[in-house]
Amino acid sequence: MTESEISCCKVGRVAEVVGIDVDRELADRWTGEDRQSTRELADWFNRKLLAAELTAAGIPTKDGEVDNYYRLLTDDAVSSGDRIETRRELEQRGVSVDTLDERFVSHQTIHTHLTECLEASLSEPTLSERIDDAETTLGQLQSRTEAVTDDTITRLASHDALDIGSIDVLVSVQVACRECNHQYSVRELLDRGGCHCTR
Numbered sequence: 001m002t003e004s005e006i007s008c009c010k011v012g013r014v015a016e017v018v019g020i021d022v023d024r025e026l027a028d029r030w031t032g033e034d035r036q037s038t039r040e041l042a043d044w045f046n047r048k049l050l051a052a053e054l055t056a057a058g059i060p061t062k063d064g065e066v067d068n069y070y071r072l073l074t075d076d077a078v079s080s081g082d083r084i085e086t087r088r089e090l091e092q093r094g095v096s097v098d099t100l101d102e103r104f105v106s107h108q109t110i111h112t113h114l115t116e117c118l119e120a121s122l123s124e125p126t127l128s129e130r131i132d133d134a135e136t137t138l139g140q141l142q143s144r145t146e147a148v149t150d151d152t153i154t155r156l157a158s159h160d161a162l163d164i165g166s167i168d169v170l171v172s173v174q175v176a177c178r179e180c181n182h183q184y185s186v187r188e189l190l191d192r193g194g195c196h197c198t199r
């Protein structure tokens with residue numbers, strides 16, 4: 001099969017031509033537990049590509065060698081002398097490095113492949129994760145209000161603008177339901193999952 005006969009973006013075409021199967025793992029790595037960025041996934045894909053090309057050229061790839069070749073070919077920190085030498089070495093051993101360059105994909109291409117070809121999307125947070133996030137945000141706001149109030153009052157007292165000894169600041173945010181006028185603290189409202197008066 002030639003590259004033009006396959007209907008997908010560059011990722012799919014290259015994978016097909018080289019004979020590597022990556023779609024499921026790409027989607028898993030993108031949406032799974034420890035989500036990898038499209039940049040990391042592009043490097044992962046390109047290393048797999050490089051490994052396949054080295055194997056096809058009969059070059060045995062011991063542990064770490066693919067990573068090192070990839071670094072030598074692509075990392076900006078590698079000197080141009082080392083890069084040229086690596087390219088020459090691989091060419092002599094039967095790898096077309098120019099073809100490899102053309103086949104390497106960018107993180108944008110990986111993103112297009114995931115979102116348009118595979119239609120994978122990052123998993124939505126669960127309802128309880130949303131509640132947890134809200135509690136964190138509001139808790140931080142409350143702590144900050146307490147701290148700023150404490151500082152302000154203490155500063156006034158130290159300048160004798162206010163007559164008070166050591167203090168405790170208590171911040172409580174109330175949310176009132178307009179349907180029934182019932183009032184809740186934010187935590188109470190989040191814990192009970194709503195007012196429920198209209199249901």
Ligand SMILES: [Zn+2]
Pocket residue numbers: 008009010011012112113114117118
């Ligand atoms: Zn694609």
Ligand SMILES: [Zn+2]
Pocket residue numbers: 177178179180181182195196197198
């Ligand atoms: Zn209500």
